[in-house]
Amino acid sequence: MTDDAADSAARNLAGQLGWPCFKRWLTLPDGRVPTFGSGSLFVNGDDLVVKGEKSLQLPSAASVEERFDPEKFRRQLATEAGVVSDPPEASRVQRAGEIPGLIYRPGFITEEDEAKLVALIDGAEWSTELRRRVQHYGWRYDYTQRQIDESMRAGELPAWARELAQRLVDEGWMQDLPDQVIVNEYCGNQGISRHIDQPRVFAEYVATISLLETWGMVFRRRNSKRKVEIPLERRSIAVLTGDARYKWTHEIPNRKTELLMDQHGKRRRVVRSRRISLTFRKTRQRRNA
Known part of the structure; x- marks a missing residue:
């Protein structure tokens, strides 16, 4: 880092x-x-x-x-021993201490890699089935029924996704090789409502790589008023495991600006433009349609 x-x-x-x-x-x-x-x-x-x-x-x-x-x-x-976990030196992982199971690391990919990924993604076909544009690889997901069945096979992952998926396993970010990737595009005040990735459909580890801009992700403890916002930096990775995966919801708020700190430590209000997220998941055993 x-x-x-x-x-x-x-x-x-x-x-x-x-x-x-x-x-x-x-x-x-x-x-x-x-x-x-x-x-x-x-x-x-x-x-x-x-x-x-x-x-x-x-x-x-x-x-x-x-x-x-x-x-x-x-x-x-x-003086805050125990509030922030010590990151493993081998991977220099940053852990967000208030949310057990959330693993976060800025600078997961380089600026050059980001530019290549965005070019490849924009060269592919976008789906407009949702308010935001999406791309599904490996398996499509039924947002209404919240399930995946054999009829939703979407072919093999593209080369860029296979390469990242293998890296996630090789470096220990995920236990199993991801077989489903969703690309989300957020523009302006677009967001996504609070949710937990369906446990019946997807295995424990869920990894998200953020591209183009830094936007905040809000985590809410289930059956509690606790709320924590984590800025997902451009080119960072966030991995949900354990409590972060099952006991906290996560969302991208619908708003026009982000309050961010620049390299000098100054807080500045930044107008949102465009963010792309790459979410890698491993599907569980599927049932026939």
């Missing part, structure tokens, strides 16, 4: 868990700033010292930035 990818993962994790790892910086333009209150303030070197309470009337050109503090993150991580 590159240093940039590690920093990005740390910023996202701190934001998800609400850790105090961010500093706010106020930038004032040249000019006068009216103040109110009985307190006083003065400059001491590089510090603005405030005694008592003082209010500032900020000009419209003033800006407030939120910056990530890596040192605070390291200290917080050291």
Whole structure:
């Protein structure tokens, strides 16, 4: 994992868990700033010292930035033993500690590989049976009956999907070789409602690779009010196993923007454009139609 990818993962994790790892910086333009209150303030070197309470009337050109503090993150991580699982060094997996069984790693594929995948996918035929465009490989899925039978065979996986499927098994992301892949395209405010991939149809491990943009995925604990949002970064992989697979629903919210952190640790509102997800699953024994 590159240093940039590690920093990005740390910023996202701190934001998800609400850790105090961010500093706010106020930038004032040249000019006068009216103040109110009985307190006083003065400059001491590089510090603005405030005694008592003082209010500032900020000009419209003033800006407030939120910056990530890596040192605070390291200290917080050291004191939160058990909240975040230690990732195996061999695969450098990032685990989202609030959701047992969710395995997440940014930078799973390269930018070059992403471009090749998108070109191959866009060169294939899209289905418009849903509100979003999809492509099914291996097996089609009946969204109404929530099942797969022998009549839904969709041929062999394409070469790009076979290569990724084999990698998922070789690197230990999935136990069994996936035989079903669904490609989902999300544009603008499109999303997908909360759900659990049908346990009767698909085996435990479900892996999703995100392309083109970083969008948030919301997880909700069943029979609970607990909710956690995980930004699925562009070119990342997320694998659902155990509790994350069976006890938490997941969804992509219908919204027009995403609140993301840039490489400097600043939170910015980004307008959605297009995201493609590749979901790999292993089907269970099927019944005849």
